[in-house]
Amino acid sequence: MAKIVKPLTDTKCSSAKPKVNSQGKLVNNKLADGKGLYLIVRPSGTKTWQFIYGRKQYLNDKGKPTDGVITIGDYSKVGVKGVIISLEEARARRTMYLAQIANDIDPIDYIKLEEEKLKDRFDFESVTRAWHVAYGQSSGAQESTIAKSLRNFEMYVFPIIGEKLIDSIKPRDLSRVLEHIETTGFGEVYDKVKRRLSAIFAYAVSKGYIPESPAVHLKGGLTKKKEEKHYPKLPLDRLPEFFSRLKNDTGVPLTKLYTEFALHTFARSSEMMFARWNEFDFDKSIWTIPAVRTPVKGCPSSHRGAKMRKEHVVPLSRQVKDILMEVRQYSGMGQHVFPANHDLNKFISENTVNKTLTRMKYDTKTEVCLHGFRGMARGALALSGLFDRDAIERQMSHKGENEVEWAYTHHVEYLEERKILMQWWSDYLDENKTKYVSPQEFRDRLLSDARNGIQSFKYGKLIKFQMAMLNAS
Structure with a gap:
């Protein structure tokens, strides 16, 4: 049974004396x-009130909470007349501490925090820099991205609210910052600062x-509507023209193979250019x-792998494997799949494909660029009507709505369908080397063959599913 404590009174507090121990010495009396x-x-x-x-939150070796002692102040002091902290005031302070504990706030930690605030250590810039350190350690982002995130704040945010205390900043202050960035016209900076402001204040x-x-x-x-950035992609009906120009290109063989590899895999530039044979x-x-990836000395950014910083799987079509067999004649003796000219220890230039396209008489700003290959593939795959939209998005390595689920599953999800998908895209490109065939026509040909009993082993599972859908409708 819990011990019943009789509350103190002012009379008892005023008349309280120190204790006398067994040796006759005065010692503390705890009321x-x-x-x-x-x-x-x-x-x-x-x-003194305590x-x-x-x-x-602070356990001892036995797993039990340690004692926290807060000195509230003196009730009375030798040589000082009158009451300094009354019984009523001490009880009010106790009520405040108990409320903090009930809300999982440690009163001692809270007091220390308030003391630090008085020292101006919690201005917005200081908190942001502390967040930036934590962000760098936990985000997994590239060093250049981490550094750039702080530079944006140094340029656009700190001059406006950097010296303000973190607990004095209001929504209107943040709106003022964003309006300032918006007037500069840097839409990408606006979006990133807006997201990071949320992260900093959550921190x-x-x-x-x-x-x-x-x-x-x-x-x-x-906010003002920003123009979405579009990468130019060649209309599919110009594929025969593209292959004709590529065949007649005067570039070195490895460059032409790299361009063809890029079109068939529609991978991102850094994913391809830094590829190693052991992948x-x-x-x-x-x-x-x-x-x-393992960084290569003297090759900046050679550590870059999959764009989303998560392992990404690309099924290899028969055509892509044939391309790689040719590539091996030029780089198989080294570790790098696409090395620089005359140096197997370095990598092909990031602008190789776009330079090739320019040499092929294409305008990379208005007609087609390397990134446009992704749009061409995505458009053809969607127009075919053969593939699950999520399978296409996974192969494009686009994040899904559920980012947590995406982080664990995107590299293998829909893998069987993605294998068929990648083979279909390569076959479609082959079909368009001399004469244009639309994605729908190519699909209908496959379904027609299936109706006529012609077995396509490459697309067996896919055709079976599509035929079932057609019969059901």
Whole structure:
């Protein structure tokens, strides 16, 4: 049964004396008012209020909360007349501490935090720099991206609100920052700063610097509509022309093979240019692009792997494997699939494909560029009506709506269908080397063959599914 504590009275506090121990010496007398509040009467005669509680976040070796002791102040002091901290004030302070504990706030930690605020250590710039360190350690982003995120704040945000205390910043202050960035016309900076403001204030909330984030009000903010960036892609009916120009290109053989490889795999530039031979499994017809590659001395950014910083699988079609067999004649003696000219230890230029396209008399700003290959493939695959939209998006390595699920499954999800998908795209390109065939025509030919009993082993599972859908309709 819990011990019942009789509350103190002013009379008892005023008349309280130190204890006398068995040796006749004066020692502290500890008077309890209940719920952690004590009056300590010292041998000197000074009477001090203390709040004592168990710190749940700080356990001892036995797994039990350590004692937290907060000195509230003196009730009376030797040589000082009158009451300094009354019994009523001490109880009010106790009520505040108990409320903090009930909300999982450690009172001692809170007091230290408030002391730091008084020292101006919690201005916006200081908190942002602390967040930036944590972001760099946990995000997995590239170093250049991490560094750029801070430069944006140094240029556009700190001059406006950097010196303001974190708990004094209001939504209107953040709106002022974003309006300033918007007037500069840097839409990409605007979006990134807006997202990172939310992350910084969430960090401040998690640290106990502020009770809630003023950045939550930015979510519904209205901004000028930005023009979406489009990469030029060649219309599919110009594929025969493309292959004709590529065949007659005067570039070195490896450059032409690299361009053809890019069209068939529609991978991103850094994913291809830094590829290593050990990433390819020809028996399983799989190219596994790692999240991060081993950096090569003297080759900036050679550590870059899959764009989304998660391992990405690219099924290899028969045509792509044939291309790689030719590539091996030029680079098979080294580790790099696409090395630089005359140096197997370096990598092909990032602009190789676009330079090739320019040499083929294409305008890479208005007609087609390397990134446009992705749009061409995506458009043809969608027009065929043969493939699940999610399978296409996974092969494009686009993030899904559920980013947590995507992080664990995107590299292998729909893999069987993606193998068929990649073979279909290569076959479609072959079909268009001399004469244009639309994705729909190519699909109908496959379905017609299936209706006529012609078995296509390459598309067996796909045709079976499509025929079932047609019969059902």
